[in-house]
Amino acid sequence: MLHTSIRSYESTTKTLAGTTKPSAIAMIRATIAESGIRNLYTGLTASILRQMTYSLVRLGSYEKMKYHMSQDGRPSSGKLLLAAMAAGGLGGVAGNPTDVLLVRMTSDSMQHPEKRYNYPNALTGLISLIRSEGIRGLTKGLGTNTVRAVVMNGSQVGSYDFFKSYLLIHPLPIINHQLHDNLLLHVIASCAAGTVATTVSAPVDVIRSRVMSQRDHAKPFDVLRHSLHEEGPRFLFKGWTPAFARLAPNTVFLFVFLEASVRPL
Secondary structure (H helix, E strand, C coil): CHHHHHHHCCCCCCCCCCCCCCCHHHHHHHHHHHHCHHHHHCCHHHHHHHHHHHHHHHHHHHHHHHHHHHHHCCCCHHHHHHHHHHHHHHHHHHHHHHHHHHHHHHHHHHCCHHHCCCCCCHHHHHHHHHHHHCHHHHCCCHHHHHHHHHHHHHHHHHHHHHHHHHHHHCCECCCCECCCCCHHHHHHHHHHHHHHHHHHHHHHHHHHHHHHHCCCCCCHHHHHHHHHHHHCHHHHHCCHHHHHHHHHHHHHHHHHHHHHHHCCC
């Protein structure tokens, strides 16, 4: 919740705590003070629904592409990167409606009461979104979200395969330890991939969150220009720490379980 709330936040508004530039700690305090600890899990239903669409499509299609490219031997890193980016684009399109819901539900607490959406859960929010904005509401921020998905999947999945292949050939620096295809390798490679993905996708993720959180149909370039003018280039990496705290363990569990599922019994 925190990384989306911080990234949706603009410098021209004030938080519930009265600060103009909220940190992750300040946002946690404001959220708990207003609605209690339970509010930290706001958007959980939308997040689950998002994983069932976006993540399912991007990972499933990538593994399918990788399987076909591996028929004539191991594909190059460049081909794997292109496949990961293409799969990410498919996932971004499939998961766009749930991303809209997730951004709105998790950033609602930072809005003035009269501007809140007040979706109680993802399914009710989906119905409300269609009723108030039509099918067009489901595609809000689609272009930015698709670019973000392409960048995210390419940097996360592509870098994981790169780090895994590299560490299988080269020993770890400093300690000079050679890794094998086991749990330790998967954890190290996925941690590195999570760091790369968080950093590379941060600028697009910030703009996407701000576009989706607004009621009007703001254009990404207008949001970019306004935010650069008001906050400077540092806004592009706003919310990096909570985003990393979410994505790093997510990436580790994702690839550890994925490796376990494809490994022969």
